[in-house]
Amino acid sequence: MTMIQLAAALISVLYGGIACLRHRQPLFFKILLYGLISYFFGALFTACYSVVHGGGPVGFHVGYFGHIGAYFFLFSSYYGAIDHLADGGESKYRVLRIVSAIPAIVPIALLVWGIVNYGLSTMLPLLMLILPMTFTLYFAVKHLVFPDVEMGIIRVMRPYNGCVILFCIAELAGQFHYLPETVRTASAILSCLFLVLLLPLAEKGVRKWFI
Amino acid sequence: MVYIIFFCISIPMLLMLPLLESRSRWIVGFFLLGAVTALAAYEINTIVFPFSGMSARSFSELIPPIVEELLKALPVLCYALLLDDSRKRVLPVAMAVGVGFAVLENTALLVEYLGSVSIAWAAGRGFSASLMHGLCTVTIGTGICYVKKQKKLFYTGTFGLISIAITMHALFNLLIQSSFDIIGMIMPLTLYALLYVLRSRKKMKLPFLSY
Numbered sequence A: 001m002t003m004i005q006l007a008a009a010l011i012s013v014l015y016g017g018i019a020c021l022r023h024r025q026p027l028f029f030k031i032l033l034y035g036l037i038s039y040f041f042g043a044l045f046t047a048c049y050s051v052v053h054g055g056g057p058v059g060f061h062v063g064y065f066g067h068i069g070a071y072f073f074l075f076s077s078y079y080g081a082i083d084h085l086a087d088g089g090e091s092k093y094r095v096l097r098i099v100s101a102i103p104a105i106v107p108i109a110l111l112v113w114g115i116v117n118y119g120l121s122t123m124l125p126l127l128m129l130i131l132p133m134t135f136t137l138y139f140a141v142k143h144l145v146f147p148d149v150e151m152g153i154i155r156v157m158r159p160y161n162g163c164v165i166l167f168c169i170a171e172l173a174g175q176f177h178y179l180p181e182t183v184r185t186a187s188a189i190l191s192c193l194f195l196v197l198l199l200p201l202a203e204k205g206v207r208k209w210f211i
Numbered sequence B: 001m002v003y004i005i006f007f008c009i010s011i012p013m014l015l016m017l018p019l020l021e022s023r024s025r026w027i028v029g030f031f032l033l034g035a036v037t038a039l040a041a042y043e044i045n046t047i048v049f050p051f052s053g054m055s056a057r058s059f060s061e062l063i064p065p066i067v068e069e070l071l072k073a074l075p076v077l078c079y080a081l082l083l084d085d086s087r088k089r090v091l092p093v094a095m096a097v098g099v100g101f102a103v104l105e106n107t108a109l110l111v112e113y114l115g116s117v118s119i120a121w122a123a124g125r126g127f128s129a130s131l132m133h134g135l136c137t138v139t140i141g142t143g144i145c146y147v148k149k150q151k152k153l154f155y156t157g158t159f160g161l162i163s164i165a166i167t168m169h170a171l172f173n174l175l176i177q178s179s180f181d182i183i184g185m186i187m188p189l190t191l192y193a194l195l196y197v198l199r200s201r202k203k204m205k206l207p208f209l210s211y
Helices: A002-022 A027-053 A063-086 A091-101 A105-118 A120-145 A155-175 A181-210 B002-019 B022-052 B056-082 B087-112 B119-144 B151-176 B181-200
Strands: none
Touching: A002 A027, A002 A181, A027 A063, A027 A181, A027 B151, A063 A120, A063 A155, A063 B151, A091 A120, A105 A120, A105 A155, A120 A155, A155 A181, B002 B022, B002 B087, B022 B056, B022 B087, B056 B087, B056 B119, B056 B151, B087 B119, B119 B151, B119 B181, B151 B181
């Protein structure tokens, strides 16, 4: 599974790198590329660990930081780069902002459930992963449901935002050890698929910003 | 012994500081601060190691990359916050902190293993571990540049960059202690060459990288 993740991350990084070299890309796209580089390093660490030690790492390991970093960059790409273009802070959209926060409750609820049943020490590493993932999920849902009033920036990014939501869900399901093994394996494979789709969908969207 | 080495290196350099012109003084000053962070990291790692219950090798793959990267980021953050947050200033300062850290670490190791070291060992450490320390700090420094200009990007992006730096550092520690040590030694040089090529391409301006 680690090798599939590594291959998916490598494909994404190469795609993003070539896309940046071929055309001028907006800040949003470049931050996404950094996120995938982080994911790639995390997967590379896990793969190298398996090769060096003859088995995958158990418990918390540095490979998690690759995933944590990827979510921080995804979060950053929304919060730091395009959210101010999508949301002008008008009070009439307050309900939409609250609705967008509802799906973000799911990871927190799963984490709390895990802490209650398996203890804080077991679930602590996941806490660091789930915090940026929750914020990413919030912005992805928000940009999916928010009306595109004038600039067309949000509308063209909807397929990408859908992919980010699916990626977060698949990654989330793959992280909780108390979920059935088949669910976790399927989630891990799906997360690789969504990971590969992230940059092409983002590029397709951002290309329309300049038309 | 580490303190003796530190004083041997730092006192002559401190005496040199008043004679230097402004920019050189900052670079040498932060080189010395890098050595101070190496001392702090040495103390923290020494205290934490007995409590971790890990083998020396497992410990070096998890705790020092986190401790060292966070400590090295602090002087760079202070410089950007208090003095100047322009990329042209912050990145050389970040490199100076990383190299200062590496010089003290290398000298301490040299003294510890005096009977078994060779010129090849010294060259290997110089091109691999030292460069890795510098590169990791520069990676974090690229995000710290945004501390005053774009706070939203700084808050989220720097966490992502710290994650990349920690993963890179841990990956290096993992490989250098294994039978794949050659790959570990080549990794920092490859990354350095890649960053140099990307930076020198005027066409490609990366958000956290380009001058």
